[in-house]
Amino acid sequence: MTQYGFYFDSTRCTGCKTCTLACKDKKDLPTNLVYRKVFDYEGGMWEQGANGTYQTTAFMYHLSLACNHCENPACLENCPTGSISKDEATGAVISGAEETCIGCGTCVQVCPYGVPAVNPDTEKSVKCDMCIDLVAAGKQPICVESCPLRALEFGPVEELRAAHPDAVDGIAPMPAGTETVPAIVIATCPAAKMPGDTEGFVANEWEVAAN
């Protein structure tokens, strides 16, 4: 199996959320389900100087994150009904098997990246499936092709890592030190903070908390 994954360039991302909405359009998602989320991560202080002036250490960047299609997915390992699988061709993690998923939400609880959700209408686990239909047809996932800034790439994750040797596998607000081996490659912008950072905060929590 060749593990496919996403590359995200935080130097290019402007937080426009086109990836989010392109995904919602293709997957016909309702308002309350989001498969690709864009985090606004920001922080910094202000200091008043003489003569009414100000100086600041404010910083801000964005992180666009869908499923990381981990090599050792916690969701798959912990699913009590065996309803999560990895696609043979791409390594895509596919959840919510029609026959067996009982919507118990274990995957929601165990994913370190907070990716899966239980669709309240179908009571099945749902999440990014790498647009496996498009990929099978030789195309890119809809989010990758949609990005106005060309901040997303998709391909065999080893090729992405080789093409972007300075990239990392996580930046804040992603958690530090997971053992799932996420298939994600991230270029760091000057503002980027490492996982576990306490300087910044997610400023749009209610937007990315949906589902």
Place this chain on the structure above:
Amino acid sequence: MEMDTATLSRRTFLKGSLAGLAVAGAAGAGSLYGCSSDEPAPSGGEQAAEDQIVWGQCHVNCGGRCIFQYHVKDGKIVYVESDNRGEAEGIQARACLRGRSIRRWVNHPDRLQYPMKRVGKRGEAKFERITWDEAIDTIVEKLKHTIDTYGNEAVAIKHDNGNFSITSGTMARLMNCCGGFLDFYNNYSTANMVEGIRYTFGPEAGPGNQVYASSMSEALNSDFMLLFGNNPAETRMGGANSTRWLSQIRQKGVEILHIDPRMSESVSGHPDEWQPIRTGTDAALVAALVHEFIVDGKADLDFLHTYCVGFDEETMPESAKGQNKSYQDYIMGTGYDMVEKTPEWAEPITCIPAARIREIAKKLEDAQAPYIAQGWSSQRHSNGEMTTRAICMLPTVLGKVGKPGTNTGLREANPIAPVSFVPSLENPVKTSISCYEWVNAIDHGPEMTALRDGVRGADKLSTGIKFLWVFANNCLTNQHGDINGTHDVLVDDTKCEFIVVIDTVLTDSAKYADILLPDAMRAEHENLDTNGYAEWYTGVNYGMPAQAPAFEAKFNYDINAAIAEKMGVGEAFTEGRTNEQWIEYMYAQAREADPTLPELETLKVDGFYKRDMAPAIGLEAFVSDPAANPLSTPSGKIEIYSESLQEIADTWELDERDVILPIPAFDPGREGYTDLTEEYPLLCSGYHFKGRTHSSFGFMEIIKQCNTQQVWINPIDAETRGIEHGEIVAVRSPHGEVRIEARVTPRVIPGVVCIPEGAWHDADMDGDRIDHGGCVNTLLMPNPTPLAKANPSHSIIVQVSKA
């Protein structure tokens, strides 16, 4: 390079699916086209097939025209792909989050379905369904009555802003066939800039004209880019638009600095690119920077004496010689207010430390090719005309104009569209007013004069506006200003007697309609449009109908043609052409001028044609040979000192707060920082928002979910008010109050709060009038700017408190 011009669609394309879809529609073709029985039926057509790809284009007022490939199944758009032709790193007009949601607009349950007439008080939004025949007959009767009673000057048009294509927006053509209308000069986006430029680079200069401004692509040849209130990541968002150029410019290693009260998305990931400034004080920063150029000996006197008028005494016009009225006299404190514009002078105005101002001055002095550009927000202030002129002084004083990598200080240039809109014809009415003055013209038109109110083409108005067309335009209230005051004028139907609104959804403006007509979406009929006005490439798209028009919605061209027919000017309006025939006609003209454009039949099959565009350098011709290429100013040169402005200042009737000076000085302006009080201690600036194009898309929950309407407030200002991130707060100005969620963020300078423009006004106008939609124009003053008589959108004083 020519990209992908001959590539055929990879997928099945069926021409003219509309007829099949219309027959399949529940209403049937009879009622879909029921207005005039002699209207031609749509031509050709086969039943829509599964996986059909239908090409189309976005149509709102963001400056882009992103490409759609509608995936259609069983007569409905199921999702859209965008422009994926050619290399990903090349020109691709990739739709933004809004365009990617277009099918949810097309199929939204809030679409207007039928013609309606008002049955309650005006503005109450109580309507009753009527037939197309009754609607057209009523409009024609009222229009004839208005023209017969008051004359054509009593008719005005709020033009197309949200549903563009080359055969759309024929309202002016219709009225010009009927004797004309009172036109509005300039627009809400750039009015102060247009009037500022007029007296600097001449009346032929426009805000996007590539003779006067460089394309953003030219900044690839720059070594320092300085941007004032220019935020492509939230205003020019498509994949072929300026946001993409800015990203490439950064990637090439060009140093970038944004002057902005707010850390906009354009500096995402690169906080060092942000220099915070108090909103409305850009011209003060400019004055201090120019001061440094002068004391550092970096003012390019050869350039200034050859190409400009009025930098110093040497080039002052005769009328102003020997009076210490030069720009240098203003800067060095030897004229005007007699205050030297040192960085220390600018500190308490701009909130930028003097040492930092000197640093920025040094960067500009050291740059070989500074690319200096303002966006449109710097000039959308009560002091906007002078601010526009001031920013243009930076490259001018350095003599870094007309050369590779530079810009003139204006916003980046716009391309020229390869295909023109259906001509509007000549307006027999020569009188016009500014875009921001129409409420006054409804309220007390005959009192408005040239010298006090900016009436053009006549000394005064002869009548008030009695009949108002509103087409795909939410500028009656939402996108205008002083919504509460405007409401009071609009609800009095003895003033403006009749309002027709044509739109796709019930906007706040549409609530004031007497007759309300449902427009078709561009996805519902054949249409043609080009690259967007801000996208630096050449493109043409032939859009085919992807769905049948919703309910009884009709394309506005057909609506106007029906009205023209009943007005007795049908032939003059249509010239015998249908929508499709106009597209053919206009496109044939375009191909005569540019034979490299593909044949129409090829374009129809191919959907989309695009090619790269060479960069443009603003004022290149003038600088290379000023004698052969003079500007259209009276002197033929760049007018730093404008005699025309001095004459206006001497002759117009101005309020004491309305400052017009012959040089680009700093004035705080009405509702600027010098107007702050204990009651209103904060400045409030609007900004463009990712979740909307102005107010377009503003009703769609799917977009709102991840684009929350919030007031941005610095932690310092929030703390003193006990305001927490995420809570609903009250924002009050002298003109109104909104309730809105607080975003407590270090991304905005203390003392300034920011509210994204375009949110849908939502207030009980017979009750407390508190706007729970958070529309920033609820807070905006009605007073126009001094010279342009235009909207001062970002000059607002407010208090923010716990609700």
